[in-house]
Amino acid sequence: MKRKLPFSRRITLGALVLVLVGALAWVALRTGPLAATRITVMRVQEGRLAPAIFGIGTVEARRSWMVGPTAAGRVLAVRVDVGDTVKAGQLLADMDPVDLDQRLAALDASLARAGSTQAAAQAQLKDAAARRELAVINARRNQELAAQNFISAAALESRMQEKASADAALQAAQANLAGTGQDVARQKAERAGLQQQRGNVRLLAPADGVVTSRDAEAGTTVVAGQPVLRLIDPASLWVKLRVDQGRSAGLAPGLTASIVLRSHPGAPVPGQVARVELLADSVTEERIAQVAFAQAPTARAMGASVGELAEVTLQLPETASSLLVPSASIQHRQGETGVWRIEHGKPVFAPVRLGVRSLDGQVQVLDGLKAGDEVVVYSQKALTPGARVQVVDTLIQDGHKGAVP
Numbered sequence: 104m105k106r107k108l109p110f111s112r113r114i115t116l117g118a119l120v121l122v123l124v125g126a127l128a129w130v131a132l133r134t135g136p137l138a139a140t141r142i143t144v145m146r147v148q149e150g151r152l153a154p155a156i157f158g159i160g161t162v163e164a165r166r167s168w169m170v171g172p173t174a175a176g177r178v179l180a181v182r183v184d185v186g187d188t189v190k191a192g193q194l195l196a197d198m199d200p201v202d203l204d205q206r207l208a209a210l211d212a213s214l215a216r217a218g219s220t221q222a223a224a225q226a227q228l229k230d231a232a233a234r235r236e237l238a239v240i241n242a243r244r245n246q247e248l249a250a251q252n253f254i255s256a257a258a259l260e261s262r263m264q265e266k267a268s269a270d271a272a273l274q275a276a277q278a279n280l281a282g283t284g285q286d287v288a289r290q291k292a293e294r295a296g297l298q299q300q301r302g303n304v305r306l307l308a309p310a311d312g313v314v315t316s317r318d319a320e321a322g323t324t325v326v327a328g329q330p331v332l333r334l335i336d337p338a339s340l341w342v343k344l345r346v347d348q349g350r351s352a353g354l355a356p357g358l359t360a361s362i363v364l365r366s367h368p369g370a371p372v373p374g375q376v377a378r379v380e381l382l383a384d385s386v387t388e389e390r391i392a393q394v395a396f397a398q399a400p401t402a403r404a405m406g407a408s409v410g411e412l413a414e415v416t417l418q419l420p421e422t423a424s425s426l427l428v429p430s431a432s433i434q435h436r437q438g439e440t441g442v443w444r445i446e447h448g449k450p451v452f453a454p455v456r457l458g459v460r461s462l463d464g465q466v467q468v469l470d471g472l473k474a475g476d477e478v479v480v481y482s483q484k485a486l487t488p489g490a491r492v493q494v495v496d497t498l499i500q501d502g503h504k505g506a507v508p
Contacts, residue, residue, distance in 0.1 A: 139491040141483045141498055144445060147476045150427050152467050154459040156354055156417040160344035160394065162364070162407050164337075168312065169330035172198050173303045178323045178331060185317050189308040189334065196319075196331050198304035207301060210294040217290055221283035224276065231269070231276035238262075238269035312336050315409065335409065340396060341377060342413050345389040352459065353419045354379055360394045363414045364407055373397040376417065422459060426468040430460060432480045441471065443479035443486050445494075450479060450486045 179197040183189060245262040248254045316333035319325055342362055346354060360374040377395040384391065394415055396407075407413075432442045434452075441454040453476075458467030472478070479486065481498055 139493040140486060141493045141495045142443075142450075142479045142486075143481045143496065143498060144477045144494055145429060145432070145480050147426050147428055147468070147472050147474055147478060149424050149474055150465075151424055152422045152427060152459060152461050152465055154353065154419040154422065154467075155462045156346055156350060156358075156419065157462055158344045158346040158389075158392075158415050158417075160342040160413050160415055162340055162409055162411045162413055163343050164335035164409055165339035165341055165393075165395075166310070166312075166336040167315075168309050168334045170195055170306050170309070170332045170334060171328060171330040172306070172325060173327055174300070175326045176201070176304065176324070178319050178321050178325060179304075180321050181317060181319070181331065183314050183317075183332065185314050187314045189312060189314060191308055191310045193308045194305060195308055195314075196306040198306065200301060200304045203297065203301045203304070207294065207297055210290060210297060214287065214290050214294065217283065217287045221280070221287055224280040224283045228273070228276040228280050231273040235266070235269035235273045238266040242266040306331060308334065310334075310336065340407055340409070342374070342394040342396075342415055344376075344392045344394050344415050345384070345387070346392065348383060348388050348390055350460070351390045354390060354392060354417070358417045358419065361416045361418070362394065362396065363416075365412045365414075366408070374415070416462070419459070422467060425458065426472055426474060427465045428455075428468055428472070428478055429480050430464045430466045432478045433457070433466060443482070444472070445477040445479065445492070448492070449489050450492055451488060453478075 177199040179199045181196045183193075183195050189195065242262045242265070245254060245259045249256065249259040312334035313336075314332055315335050316330075318333065319329070319331040325331060354376070356376050356379055358376040360376060362372045362374045363370075364372065374394045374396050376392050378393040380391040380393070382391070383389065394417075428442060433455075434441060434443065436452055439452075439454045440457065441452050443450040444453040445451075453471055455471030456469045458469050460466050479492075482492075483498055486492070
């Protein structure tokens with residue numbers, strides 16, 4: 104026969120089973136899938152917001168120059184090095200003139216010959232003018248004599264023909280003189296152009312600046328437009344700033360800026376937005392602005408270098424008093440932007456209309472909430488309307504305290 108357990112033993116086992124079932128139910132309700140979602144909440148308050156725009160940029164020079172020849176040639180000598188300060192008009196490098204000096208000498212000889220030809224043409228013009236004047240006098244005298252029948256008509260016609268020949272000779276001399284003048288002008292223009300080419304082989308500094316790059320050495324053959332040296336104006340340094348298009352509202356010239364160079368992270372430098380570019384970057388979805396240093400000497404004193412990264416914070420005007428919520432509380436659900444508001448202990452999704460944001464995580468609420476409303480900042484998991492929730496001070500994840508968005 105099967106032996107029965109004592110009554111007290113059965114009572115004990117039943118109690119243990121009930122305790123075990125209760126423990127399992129408690130665990131399921133507290134930590135299992137049926138447990139309430141732990142959340143942290145905050146009351147909506149009114150306050151003023153100091154919005155700002157943050158972006159990363161690179162230090163660039165507003166004024167820079169690439170100095171090189173206008174025609175292909177060989178570099179003869181480079182007279183400056185990287186880091187040298189140069190003055191406007193200073194000789195930086197020489198290109199090989201090849202045969203330009205000989206061509207200039209040939210043009211000088213041609214000009215001298217053209218000058219002699221022009222002098223001869225002027226003398227011929229004077230001779231032709233004198234001959235014409237004599238022919239005119241003789242023709243007039245013979246006309247008077249012919250009128251008195253002292254000479255024959257044939258003699259008068261001969262004098263008139265001499266006058267016509269003198270007129271033609273004078274016109275030819277005038278045309279010859281004009282031709283020599285045009286020849287002189289042409290050769291002078293050719294010499295000026297050649298002299299300009301000769302001057303182009305001397306690479307001069309277009310303005311005061313600093314040499315930042317030496318791209319060719321003596322003996323190097325360069326093509327037209329290829330830079331031999333690069334210059335910048337160190338007093339024209341500014342920061343080319345890139346800002347996310349979604350966070351660029353309010354970006355405009357004149358905004359005050361705080362510039363932190365990567366080489367000096369603990370020393371912010373004041374600045375100002377000098378220009379906002381009309382063209383944005385459609386690939387990176389960023390807007391571009393140029394931020395100038397407040398004082399040009401400050402950039403040099405800070406040791407800013409072209410190409411250095413900089414963090415820029417632009418301060419926007421302070422807003423009027425309005426409702427503020429943490430940016431962590433903003434959620435997107437079914438195409439709407441809103442927050443989870445606690446009503447009678449249950450979460451309810453409330454669509455809101457947002458304004459500006461601050462860099463410390465505060466967002467301006469224009470519509471959808473009122474002062475004193477409780478909104479969920481962090482939740483242990485995604486919420487649904489009417490879900491069971493438990494308000495806690497902080498959330499714990501993986502054994503460490505931390506906020507869970």
